[in-house]
Amino acid sequence: MPNRIASGGLIALTGATGFIGQFLLKDMIRRGYRVRVLLRRPVNLHLEADSAIIGDLTHPQNMAEALQGVDAVIHSAGLAHAMSGMPEADYRAINTDATANLAQAAEKAGVRRFIFLSSIRAQSGPVSPTIIHDTSPALPTDAYGRSKLAAEQALAQTNIDWAALRPVLVYGNGVKGNMATLARLARSQWHLPLGGIQAKRSLLSVENLADAIDFLLRTEKPLRQSMIVADNEPLTIGEMIAAMRSGLNRPAGLIPVPEFLLKLGCRALGKQEAFERIAGSLVVDASTLRELGWQPPITTQSALAEMSKHFASDA
Template sequence: MKVLVTGATGFIGRLVVQHLREAGAELRLASRHPETFGLADGAVLMPNFDAPAAAFLALTRDVTHVVHCAGLNNDQGDVREDDYRAANVELSARLAHAAAAQASGRFIHLSSIRAVIGARVSATIDENTPPAPQCVYGRSKREGEIKVLDAYASHGRSDAAVLRLPPAYGSGMKGNLATLMRLADTALPLPTGALTGIRSLMSREATARAVSHLLSHSGPLRPIYVGADVPPVTVEAIIAAFRKGFGRPRRLMTVPAGLIRPAASGLGKRAFWDSLTATQICDPALLVSQGWAPETATLERLAELARLSKS
């Protein structure tokens, strides 16, 4: 088995590479920064979305499976819509068409729950949740999903699948979780008692195990899967776990949301506040029913992450 992993130097891609290598898979690694790997790793430069078709055919030649981790995330700062479309839509489509034409095995496309739901909407998310992305990033991820599945369907194949992820955590994480961890690393009391939102998270390790499971399980692939740690956790518990890992006192104050919301608006952080008070629960029952084991010690893992970040 030879697996092409794109985005192999990224936050998720690095763990996917490690997991597949430990499982004995032969790998071809594609990245914007192939120099990160040693010469023995055989890493290659990831083609641009507008590269000739021959570049994508060369990338997918002689591989069994493709794990597509490459993409432009929503934690990159000021990014244009055209940039999201190039990275998350056009590049994914070009790669999927080349893989469908000549890769003999499965294509696993890593996506996000932002493809189906906005950051400030409360909902339970599974494979049947109607897509309603509410940001440029989410729309690009949803269109990328469609392009990948359509590319395989156009070649008469059904062995491509989309894995939608909630916010992922691990060393080097960015976005709201990284912001919460920085906020937790202070001795000052925090007015977090109003953060009653419940959130699904997913560790990088659990994500890598989900990818390996989808590549190897014997049954046919479904087009969409949703991953998550279980059970979901409250935002307040997330901050408390970080504080525990930092060795700081809990010091979380119960302050009515009606007092915090205007303050957040005045500081230009209303969207951030609303995203922390929304409840978004991902249901990974389909993956679990096929034999995948989710992470079940989320808060302990978050505390350990904070502890390691200090050392």
């Protein structure tokens, strides 16, 4: 039986209540897949899935019902890196052990492909002075990244056909955190002192992430590897703001304040770490996916402009 999953195949999706999971649920259905959501607890959200099953992957009793007839698993559930201060054991239990449990159950159930949403943080810290390639050493710097890398290593111990995607910062309608903050700044009427920051960061639109997952589901050849996924073009923070404001039909409004002055100001406000995350470089090369034949269908500029329109309409 081929590993590729055709339209009409049954996908088991975890994390369907999160930002990425909610988008994947709608997108996979739009692409013609049937989707069964695996939830830790009942929710009040309207989930347009083929079916839903409640269970706790950290204490699996019997996953046979959840995975019966499933062709592929998309595992997007887990503790996020933003949950700083969580004990390392919690990251290990939820991001590593639960992934291993699900993959082992999927293998027993005859699931043909397992797509795991790992993270670029399995390979790097929040910034990197050099471009990160698929073949670059995996050097996570925190509990979150270590738990994601350990999950990938657990997948490699199974016989199931798996792929671990290492996305960079994912953005799109409904995003939270730093990208939501940037979107709010872009909506403001202020001229922003961010034009002097030269470091670039790779980003990933949630639409491009979903397209990459669909591509891997439909790929004929066995995968069994980790791979970076990102939009094609890294941008400076000023270029991000300019793209968002273009979606609002407004000029960029950027002031080229020297970076060292911004750093001094953020240090005085106790925001030095946040500034370094924004101003630091993190550029990746997603060559493995490109060599398989995937190209992001949406440009970063157009996706940021569309996201900014959404934030404006929700204001």
